[in-house]
Amino acid sequence: MEEQLLRQLISQGEGKHIEFKSAKRSVPSDLYETVVSFSNTEGGTLLLGIEDDGTISGIEETFKNKILKDLVSSINSTDCINPPLYLQPVPVQLNGVWIIAMQVPVSSQVHDHKNVIYIREYESDLDITKQNQRVSDLHLNKRNYFTESQVIPNLTMEDLDEKLFDKARNLIRSNQSDHPWLFEKNKKMLEDASLWRKDFFTQKEGLTLAAALIFGKDTTIQSLLPAYKVEGMVRKVNKDRWDDRITPPLRTNLIDTYIGLKGFVNKHLPEKFYMEGDQRIDIRDKVFREVIGNVIVHREYSSALATELIIDQNQLTITNPNNPHFSGPIDLNSFNPYPKNPNIRKFFTALGWTDEIGSGIRNTKKYLPLYIEDAQPVFIEGPIFKTIIPLHLATLKPYAKKWLNWLELNVAYTSHLEISLSKINIDPELAEASWETCLLYLVPSWTQKGTKLSNLDWPKNQPIDEDTIKKTPSWAQKSTELLHKKVRYIIAILSLTAEPIALDDIMTAVGYANKKTFRDNYVKPLEQLQWIEKTNPQNPTAPDQKYRLTLIGKMFLGNQE
Template identity: 40%
Template sequence: MTSDFMKELLSKDEKITVEYKTCQYGIQEDVYETVCSFSNRYGGYIIMGVEDDGTPIGINPNMVKDMKKNFVNQLNNPDKMSPTLYLSIEDIVYEGMTLLWVYVPPTSTVEKCANRIYDRNEDGDMDITDSPIQLQNMYNRKSNTYAEHKIFPYVTMEDLRMDLMDKVRNLAKSKNPDHPWLKMSDEEILKSAGLCEKDFSSGIQGYNLAGVLLFGKDDVIRSCCPGYITDALYRVENLDRYDDRLQVTTNLIEAYDLLMEFVAKHTSDKFCLINNISTSIRGIISREVIGNILVHRDYSSAYPAKVIIEKDWMRTENWCIPRRHGNIMSDEFTPYPKNPLIQQFFANIGRTDTIGSGVRNLYKYTPMYSDGGKPELIEDDVFRINIPLDRIAADEATEQKTLSEREQKIYNMICENLHLSVEQVMAELDISRSTVFRDYAKIKKVTGAAYDKKSSTWTL
């Protein structure tokens, strides 16, 4: 969060995705109602320490630590929020005053606050618990958006790997020694995480696709999600095929470990001091990359997810439902979870952080690992991540984004004459037609210029 972005959020009145709360001496109860309504609609920002008209009044700095702790505890309390949520509340000093803010992503399941259901309408939170029509509309909206929400009524606990529960509790304990899951039974954890639910529009209840992917036995996963596979390739010597390969078809909890081990096996490690602690940069990067292809892929598609490790690059591909198209930059995107249930589960066991932190971490730590290189994150029907692994890849990426002297001359000619022909470039620079087209392709990629064949005109 930057001061400029906070200024933008406070420059307008409250709306369907922005809510102001005073909360000077503690978190008000209606904050959780707003968390619930944002989760059930489009998501949004809650800013605390602000009047209803957007005037910042600040929060007592001595209260910030306790307010953060209480907020997290309440979101993980199943009596307060169901399913429980994992959100990060942050503080920022704005115009000399301390404010708290939190981004609430939309969820794939209907969220409840104190056993009441809230929906967002313009700038208010509406209790729709006793409104059957609005409830049905909400359930229909969510079930049509998220594949992980699909319920399999004939899947029973015997079809799940309940032996993984001890591992889940240990991971949750490492993340939070007082995690509520430590006091719950296996079935209560599944319900708390939203993995066992009821569709109130159809009456069907049971374990959903998220629950099957996280805990299902391999044959159950194959039956419920036939296209699920993650293909990991190490390709350095044999460029036509591969030098090593791992095909992962098991549950997401164990799949994460297998893929992390594969990356560790085929890449070098680098350490640096972070807060005076020696930290593996490769571990941070691979955690974000592996977490992304498991958490944010579209499981309704049979397109196989891939992790490809080359001599100088690590690349991933996975099918997704894009919310935007093109490169994702660290300072100009709005995080949007593709599978909120799975993301929340991974956050609870410490394998992902808050929504959006993965992009920030990749932009922060990739230059340290690759000696200056930057990651490429491209969101489209196929979501791609390209991570340079060394200086060679970093220089290659920089070269791909920089025009050569000849290419710059051609671009200058285009700027001066938007109807520039290939023949004119060939005559001016004494180069072949194929070279012109190759340079054109690079110019289009680097500058964003486009050529309309019908009008023979360049657009800059």
């Protein structure tokens, strides 16, 4: 876990998904209650060496390794947590002292600590063991949400591929030579990986859907999920069909599916190396290991829709059936990761193909700009989860001077606007487009989307087609001729805030005098839409307060999906 993320978590304070524990010389006695409550509810992050008020007290260095050892042995033992949770605590130095971070994903099973079941409510771990209805509801919710944990009647060890166990052990061994699964028989490995479980509602015990997906023979998987398939295509020249394709589509186990998708990407995208410290790293491998791991770990396997990976001239796009936790683009700076298939993720972590929960998105954000300069991935949550990896970039920066004149902004903000527009991505096919072509691409989309948002009160009768726009006098020179004044102010605010800027500066740049009216009519509605946000939301009246454009706002302004 990176220092920046840790400091961000500490600054948020304790809550439903964050817990601090003082731990100078030993594991706190109530830590395992919190581990269980996180796993039973929505997951969370435990930070040892942090006081309740957020003070970084640290762990005494001579006791650090003992605490780590005690944590791992206890969490992996049914005597402490049942079923066991295979978690990996991570020591990190912060302010010259050691702390231990441990991410606890939500589990598809109900766990207890010494026969006591806990759930997380607000900042507390609540014992619900004797509340039969709440325990029953907890089992039912997990059964309904996590289809991977469904026990499949009549699925037996004979339906699994024996060779895949050997392949899995070899992959695990290359990642962690002392992993406990290496020394267990096949059925015991499945039990410890929660791929063999008891369904307390049906009283059935046996192999789960996740077990079939990871270790099943092809005939087994196709019998259970006849519509399931994963497609890989290249569409650079032939846009209607493909230039290359994975043939036949992948309908096999998840281990070979990962290898097949990764090989297809490696075939069509170039290597690029980078020195990280004294290590030479293949950035392509770093980025797409995470991307493909995410696709497999988070797919909703009960869906009949295909997973599709498409490489075109400008981007790699993956669409994946999904059981969404919310809807919309994921803010890479503040998202709360939520695993869709925690047991599959746990197994892929053992293989070395995924790391801690949420790391796929964070690592893609970290390494993609090293592979494609200044590129940022886009992840959109919904019934179809969409991943967009830019392979070429185009931004609004080349249009900065025309943009400033068009919106009639104060020339003193030319430099700021240029920096701001450099952070707004547009369709790469517009990289060499004229100013007029750019406007014809953007203006209709603003109106089509803006009129659907009632709290913006977007003016009606704005031109949305090319012919109507071109009939407007001086449409490419003055936005005042093309856009209603309210729309001009909205676009100006969005254009200026991609680079953080103070409210007074925004008003000066657009030529608006009344602060209350400006805040009420423009700033607050854009905040409510989560298109802009304060840089210091905890202290709204801070003298250095600024506003910045969010990912949703950037996507609107640049007409991205």
